[in-house]
Amino acid sequence: MKNGLNEKAVNISVPGTRVFANKAAALPDGINLTLGEPDFPTPAPIKEAAIAAIRNDQTGYSHNAGLLRLRESVSAFFREEYGFLYNPDGEVLITTGASEGIDSTLRAILNEGDEVILPAPIYSGYEPVIHLAGAVPVYLDTSKTGFRPDPAELESLITDRTKAVLLNLPSNPTGVTLDKEEMDALVAVLERHDVFIISDEIYSQNTYGEPHVSFGSYPQIREKLILVHGVSKSHSMTGWRIGFVLGPEYLIETILKVHLSNSICASLPSQYAAIEALDHCRSLPAEMNKEYRKRRDAVVERLRQMGLDVILPTGAFYLFPSIKNTGLTSYEFAEKLLGQQHVAVVPGSSFTKYGEGFIRISYATSMNNLMEAMDRMAVFVKEHIQSATIPQEQASKS
Ligand SMILES: Cc1ncc(COP(=O)(O)O)c(C=O)c1O
Incomplete structure (x- = not known):
């Protein structure tokens, strides 16, 4: 068969x-x-929060978008850490890890034959889900530019078929981060074109030099930006499967429909654990x-x-x-x-x-x-x- x-x-x-x-x-x-x-x-208080949730019979489904309480914590996390605001009611979605967030996002925006530009080398988790959505990855070679996406080269790859640009900074596999000036230059290009920007910033809390500069801090691209994050790497919680997707309401509304069709909601005890992680384990x-x-x-x-x-x-x-x-x-x-x-x-x-x-x-x-x-x-x-x-x-x- x-x-x-x-x-x-x-x-x-x-x-x-x-x-x-x-x-x-x-x-x-x-x-x-x-x-x-x-x-x-995973730190003890985070584990305890999940254990308490289970003891209190918090073992059912939550709101499809995730507990409002967790969405509020996510919103506060981004506001306090990176200085921009997403409304917990409509602009924040809790997913089964960043992975499901990426998959649901891609399936919400891609049509057959669409192109997604990826700076490469890049994390191997994106390509399969782009293909499964019927779309085509287009690579921006960064191997000759110190693994830093060159804005002019990026612009040269954007065509009528380009639906999205998917970026991952800090980068898996290279560990590269971009400073404010480099981000400004990329945003200047992205701003000019009618393409979605999917930014997987799952490693944003793991930086060793300048603080992370998020695409979320550029209001000029807010209407087409989808920010993907989660607690897997920041709080040593890979097995808890909690991710976040942030974006304008019209995008989150459609991504939510894909998410509720494949997951209904993220694991409820894990959502309580994530509240503890974001509220009390910031350091x-x-x-x-x-x-x-x-x-x-x-x-x-x-x-x-x-x-x-x-x-x-x-x-x-x-x-x-x-x-x-x-x-x-x-x-x-x-x-x-x-x-x-x-x-x-x-x-x-x-x-x-x-x-x-x-x-x-x-x-x-x-x-x-x-x-x-x-x-x-x-x-x-x-x-x-x-x-x-x-x-x-x-x-x-x-
Ligand atoms: C760049 C990147 N995005 C997403 C993920 C998956 O994150 P999660 O475990 O939250 O699904 C990984 C895991 O290695 C990753 O490296």
């Missing part, structure tokens, strides 16, 4: 992250650097960031000593070093590294072809794990690197 299945669904490829994570899990001494989730436990991301920053700096130093080029990321919890001077493809690199040294990383090609020549390393794991993984990787890289390309000063340190 395989012929009877939906072709687009059959053709979805399993994300590289999963493939290599599963292989690493099968090795007793495997070290997994593929993880896209914080390695910290948590900054505490986690202190640890992430130490790990990032330590791993960057080790990668550079190995002779691998890496941009110092200012957000999320990923590093995206170049492995071009090993002469291996990113898939070969990841497969051989895992086979020989039992260290799992994600090939850059998992994030579109524009990620070829790079690997993604997640530092959402302990410093011990990271340092052991770097020791093993150094042995592997030394064997494969084309020695002439190691800068002298770095070669002497390794």
Whole structure:
């Protein structure tokens, strides 16, 4: 009966992250650097809020858009953290993780044959849902511009078929963030065109330099902006499945119809947990960031000593070093590294072809794990690197 299945669904490829994570899990001494989730436990008060909700029989459906109380907390979070206002009654939707928010948003706006522009390399979760909605991804190559979307190049890709531009800053997989000036330049382009802007800002609380600049702080694009967020990364709550979608009422109204058709509502005990996270655990991301920053700096130093080029990321919890001077493809690199040294990383090609020549390393794991993984990787890289390309000063340190 395989012929009877939906072709687009059959053709979805399993994300590289999963493939290599599963292989690493099968090795007793495997070290997994593929993880896209914080390695910290969800804080106790958040867990207690969910337990109390269950004890109080808050186990049914909520309003389709989510508890008003949670939508108020979401609205207050954005107002207080980033300085812009979305009305909890009509402009905020609670979803089953950011993932469902993205899927429902895309299905609410896309028609067959529409194009969605994505700066690439980019998170592998978008492409399948764009295809499932019958639309076509169009890539803006950022690999030659330091993984920063060039506004003029973006503009050159916008055509009559473009329905939306989907951006993810801070970026998974590169860890890149943009400053105010760079955001202003992108907004200047987006403002001129009749396209929706879907901004996945799930890592906005994980920044290590300048504070995050949100597309939500530009009133000139408000009518066509859909902001996606959630507590998965900020509050170490990936398994609770709570995301948010913010946008003008006319858009949220239609996205809500898709959402209620596929989810009815987000899990109710998790919604209570999210209220606690947003109301009383605002300092948590900054505490986690202190640890992430130490790990990032330590791993960057080790990668550079190995002779691998890496941009110092200012957000999320990923590093995206170049492995071009090993002469291996990113898939070969990841497969051989895992086979020989039992260290799992994600090939850059998992994030579109524009990620070829790079690997993604997640530092959402302990410093011990990271340092052991770097020791093993150094042995592997030394064997494969084309020695002439190691800068002298770095070669002497390794
Ligand atoms: C850029 C990006 N957006 C969305 C998600 C999914 O978020 P959620 O767990 O809230 O569905 C991830 C998870 O890795 C991600 O990296």
